[in-house]
Amino acid sequence: MKIAFHIGSSDFNPRWIKYCIANNIPFKEVNCYDGDIIEQLSDCDILMWQHHQSHPKDILFAKQLLFALEQTGKIVFPDFNTAWHFDDKVGQKYLLEAVNGYLAPSWVFYEKDKALSWAKETSYPKVFKLRGGAGSQNVRLVRNKSEAYRLIKKAFGKGFNNFDRWRAFKERFRKYSEGYSPFLDVLKATVRLVIPPAYSKVMGKEFGYIYFQEFIPGNDSDTRIIVIGDKAFALKRMVRKNDFRASGSGSIRYAKSEIDERCVKMAFEINEKLNAQCLAYDFVFDGENKPVLVEISYGFSANAYDKCEGYWNKQMEWCEGAFDPYGWMIEMMIKKD
Ligand SMILES: Nc1ncnc2c1ncn2[C@@H]1O[C@H](COP(=O)(O)OP(=O)(O)O)[C@@H](O)[C@H]1O
Numbered sequence: 195m196k197i198a199f200h201i202g203s204s205d206f207n208p209r210w211i212k213y214c215i216a217n218n219i220p221f222k223e224v225n226c227y228d229g230d231i232i233e234q235l236s237d238c239d240i241l242m243w244q245h246h247q248s249h250p251k252d253i254l255f256a257k258q259l260l261f262a263l264e265q266t267g268k269i270v271f272p273d274f275n276t277a278w279h280f281d282d283k284v285g286q287k288y289l290l291e292a293v294n295g296y297l298a299p300s301w302v303f304y305e306k307d308k309a310l311s312w313a314k315e316t317s318y319p320k321v322f323k324l325r326g327g328a329g330s331q332n333v334r335l336v337r338n339k340s341e342a343y344r345l346i347k348k349a350f351g352k353g354f355n356n357f358d359r360w361r362a363f364k365e366r367f368r369k370y371s372e373g374y375s376p377f378l379d380v381l382k383a384t385v386r387l388v389i390p391p392a393y394s395k396v397m398g399k400e401f402g403y404i405y406f407q408e409f410i411p412g413n414d415s416d417t418r419i420i421v422i423g424d425k426a427f428a429l430k431r432m433v434r435k436n437d438f439r440a441s442g443s444g445s446i447r448y449a450k451s452e453i454d455e456r457c458v459k460m461a462f463e464i465n466e467k468l469n470a471q472c473l474a475y476d477f478v479f480d481g482e483n484k485p486v487l488v489e490i491s492y493g494f495s496a497n498a499y500d501k502c503e504g505y506w507n508k509q510m511e512w513c514e515g516a517f518d519p520y521g522w523m524i525e526m527m528i529k530k531d
């Protein structure tokens with residue numbers, strides 16, 4: 195049994211390797227960008243690659259490579275059930291509706307006239323989202339009909355960029371001024387005003403569809419539960435000032451008392467239906483104080499979770515103290531072998 199890790203920058207990779215070294219688990223590093231990757235993997239049973247939504251090469255073929263290997267008998271992380279809907283909120287809508295996954299009511303349109311007649315009749319505010327994007331970058335409040343009309347015209351006209359340079363700049367400046375990131379990040383964002391990131395070129399325009407979600411008002415945070423196998427951990431992200439969006443705000447709470455355990459239970463329940471290896475579930479609370487899901491994602495920023503004070507097992511018992519989710523991932527792969 196040997197594990198292959200894709201070399202290159204990823205949050206999980208150094209932690210996976212550390213775990214393998216500490217536990218004498220055989221591994222090698224491969225370069226998935228090489229033309230002979232299938233050959234490189236010939237002496238391995240497992241490939242683990244934390245591909246990323248903003249790495250241009252990953253977007254081009256990470257899923258295709260992983261799923262091709264999975265189909266032909268290798269064990270991969272992330273596998274199909276875990277990742278086909280990664281960075282694809284439209285895919286997630288269908289999946290979560292199909293399994294009764296408590297997704298906030300969502301609408302997607304592929305025809306402009308249908309979108310316009312829905313926008314004419316519906317109530318406001320609503321939330322507009324592109325299918326991809328993280329850290330709230332492509333999520334906006336739609337306050338009224340005319341804002342919805344404008345977005346619909348754009349979706350079926352010139353389309354949206356995945357990377358909105360002005361919004362990104364303002365967000366970097368906010369993070370700097372609130373003490374969440376260094377001034378260097380502002381400088382980098384200034385460069386991005388002129389040179390957009392490569393991933394936005396690869397992804398091209400978001401065009402020909404529009405996606406809205408019911409706005410769930412009154413939330414000062416969202417609750418993120420990460421399920422890996424039969425364990426779960428959580429944190430709460432506070433919304434930005436004068437905003438409704440939490441993800442990417444930088445303001446995080448870790449205490450167990452901050453987490454509504456109904457979310458943990460629901461995340462376990464949905465994860466079982468989805469048969470996923472590892473998924474983050476983002477919840478807000480509706481007018482009746484019930485958890486409502488707004489998004490799922492297999493990927494997450496490892497550093498942000500190091501401060502979690504413990505985890506739940508599937509029996510909903512709290513296990514206090516430090517833990518290693520990246521080791522859990524490795525153990526899960528080995529068990530399957
Ligand atoms: N339907 C909604 N109602 C209220 N708030 C929402 C809704 N959808 C998203 N949000 C807020 O916006 C944030 C970003 O939305 P999300 O869909 O998770 O996008 P991203 O992929 O950028 O994290 C969430 O963290 C949540 O605070």
Ligand SMILES: [Mg+2]
Binds near residue numbers: 329330441
């Ligand atoms: Mg989110």
